[in-house]
Amino acid sequence: MYNYVLPLLINLYEKTQLEEVYLKLYEDYLVKKPSVVSTEKFAEITKKTEIIKNLKPGTIAPNIVGIDSTGKEITLSSIKSNIILLMLWSSNTKHITETFKQLTEINYKYKEFGIKIFAVSLDTNITKWKTFLTKQPCNWINVI
Secondary structure, eight states, X not given: OHHHHHHHHHHHHHTSSOHHHHHHHIIIIITTOGGGSOHHHHHHHHHHHHHHHHTSTTSOOOOOEEEXXXXXXXXXXXXXXXXXXXXXXXXTSTTHHHHHHHHHHHHHHHGGGTEEEEEEEOOSOHHHHXXXXXXXXXXXXXXO
């Protein structure tokens, strides 16, 4: 039963946003009996759990390096604040203008608490990114 149920549960929770359940299954059960899945699957699951652990709220984010609209390199680790809102965005996103307005409100509302916004554009066309920023200016760090 164990050999059937554990892989079934791992596969079930692998495709959900219930990362805590996925981690619990891995740490409390699969690590103790990895033979219930193939070696390749165990390596894949182990890699995924490490990524989930490293991206959990409250953990230190991986350092992100980007270039701002003036060409200056800025790193996430260079931002000095206890509260950093990391945003990944694209000018192609349907609701990005509204999102920028909401971020402006958040930035204003929580500025006294030291919030810093670090926005990373996923755009691949720098001209398009810069054009968007001239039409939708922001008062936070924005890199590509």
